[in-house]
Amino acid sequence: MKNQIYIGRQSIIKQDKSIFGYEILFRQTEENFANVTDNLYATANVLENLFEVGLDRIIGDNIVFINIYPHFLDNMPTDLLQKEKTIFEILETSEINEKSLSKIEEFRDIGYRFALDDFVSDPIWEPMIELVDYIKLDVRQYSREEINKITNSIKKHKKYEMKFIAEKIETKEEFDFFKEVGFDLFQGYFFQRPEVLTDETLNPDYNNLLSLLKAFQNYDSIAKVEKLFKNSPELVFRLFKLVNSVSYTFSAKISSLRQAIVILGYDTLYKWLLTIILAGKSKNNPKQNPLLELAIIKSKTMEDMFKYLGAGDTIADKAFLTGIFSLIPAVFQKPIGEILEYLNVDETIYKALVERSGELGYALNLMDALFQSDYERGNSILSNFGERITLGDILKINMDALIYWEDLKNNAL
Numbered sequence: 399m400k401n402q403i404y405i406g407r408q409s410i411i412k413q414d415k416s417i418f419g420y421e422i423l424f425r426q427t428e429e430n431f432a433n434v435t436d437n438l439y440a441t442a443n444v445l446e447n448l449f450e451v452g453l454d455r456i457i458g459d460n461i462v463f464i465n466i467y468p469h470f471l472d473n474m475p476t477d478l479l480q481k482e483k484t485i486f487e488i489l490e491t492s493e494i495n496e497k498s499l500s501k502i503e504e505f506r507d508i509g510y511r512f513a514l515d516d517f518v519s520d521p522i523w524e525p526m527i528e529l530v531d532y533i534k535l536d537v538r539q540y541s542r543e544e545i546n547k548i549t550n551s552i553k554k555h556k557k558y559e560m561k562f563i564a565e566k567i568e569t570k571e572e573f574d575f576f577k578e579v580g581f582d583l584f585q586g587y588f589f590q591r592p593e594v595l596t597d598e599t600l601n602p603d604y605n606n607l608l609s610l611l612k613a614f615q616n617y618d619s620i621a622k623v624e625k626l627f628k629n630s631p632e633l634v635f636r637l638f639k640l641v642n643s644v645s646y647t648f649s650a651k652i653s654s655l656r657q658a659i660v661i662l663g664y665d666t667l668y669k670w671l672l673t674i675i676l677a678g679k680s681k682n683n684p685k686q687n688p689l690l691e692l693a694i695i696k697s698k699t700m701e702d703m704f705k706y707l708g709a710g711d712t713i714a715d716k717a718f719l720t721g722i723f724s725l726i727p728a729v730f731q732k733p734i735g736e737i738l739e740y741l742n743v744d745e746t747i748y749k750a751l752v753e754r755s756g757e758l759g760y761a762l763n764l765m766d767a768l769f770q771s772d773y774e775r776g777n778s779i780l781s782n783f784g785e786r787i788t789l790g791d792i793l794k795i796n797m798d799a800l801i802y803w804e805d806l807k808n809n810a811l
Contacts, residue, residue: 443677464484467488494523514526623664693726720758738751
């Protein structure tokens with residue numbers, strides 16, 4: 399089902415008032431506040447929405463600050479984040495022990511950076527200070543004298559350069575003062591109140607998610623994984639949005655579902671699916687959208703049509719994706735061109751969807767005629783394929799696709 403998503407963003411400012419980065423905040427509605435009762439859920443929700451909306455759209459070329467507990471790091475798809483643009487904020491309620499320190503060291507060694515959020519002057523935090531690059535201080539929590547004492551103490555014992563971020567700056571006087579005493583970065587209402595960004599997403603069937611999660615966990619064959627994805631148009635669409643969101647890692651246009659799976663890899667996709675489950679939206683939306691049910695039948699018919707034509711797996715894979723994406727505009731009530739801006743699809747698929755050109759475009763027109771029972775038009779479109787396939791063949795292929803979908807429903811997908 400279609401679902402509205404929300405994500406909060408507040409800028410972090412340099413001394414010259416230019417933007418250094420954005421802290422990403424948990425939000426559940428357009429109202430600009432968070433009611434966090436489960437930190438794992440909140441972190442998963444932020445990451446899921448980051449990938450869904452797209453990192454470039456949210457932070458551009460800036461740095462992203464993400465709140466996290468150290469023990470969350472292993473189960474989150476952190477490798478989808480650019481190391482040089484990501485700073486993990488260790489929450490002040492984190493448990494500081496040998497395990498959490500070791501986890502931070504491990505991620506530092508591969509290039510991630512860390513900040514301490516709402517720093518508390520307590521000896522228990524001293525081992526952590528040596529592992530982070532940024533410390534955030536709430537200027538309303540301490541007196542200015544106390545803040546000077548804390549920063550000077552840290553600077554004296556720190557083995558490498560540390561940057562300090564002043565939080566909750568609300569006046570020009572506060573900004574000028576903390577800039578004068580050596581703070582590097584600033585955050586607060588004086589510069590910008592948090593803003594809430596919104597977008598729409600598709601919630602996959604919860605049982606489909608669990609089946610895919612198990613398949614990745616067991617390292618099942620890619621053929622089985624691909625088949626499970628094909629049973630969930632929502633996940634196919636979101637997978638391609640994910641590929642686009644992290645497209646800095648490669649430049650190739652995606653022409654098949656299998657290609658997208660291989661590029662991202664089993665471990666990454668496992669953690670991505672786990673994040674969606676932890677964010678919890680699918681549990682509340684178990685009913686399949688009828689348009690997405692139609693997408694399965696349509697894409698299966700188009701895929702099997704090109705297999706019947708002997709066109710090879712490459713064009714059949716493209717036909718499947720073309721069928722899936724052709725119904726997404728009806729779900730979101732947006733033009734196909736606007737949707738494809740966020741999908742890294744092959745040029746052949748793009749032209750078929752936007753221009754209805756090429757054999758895939760003819761196939762889309764054929765499906766429209768078929769579902770409208772306009773067999774005269776269907777026969778006319780089939781002339782583009784010569785005598786390789788008849789309308790009777792198409793109707794049989796479509797019937798097989800309907801049977802395939804009924805089998806899926808009867809076996810609980």
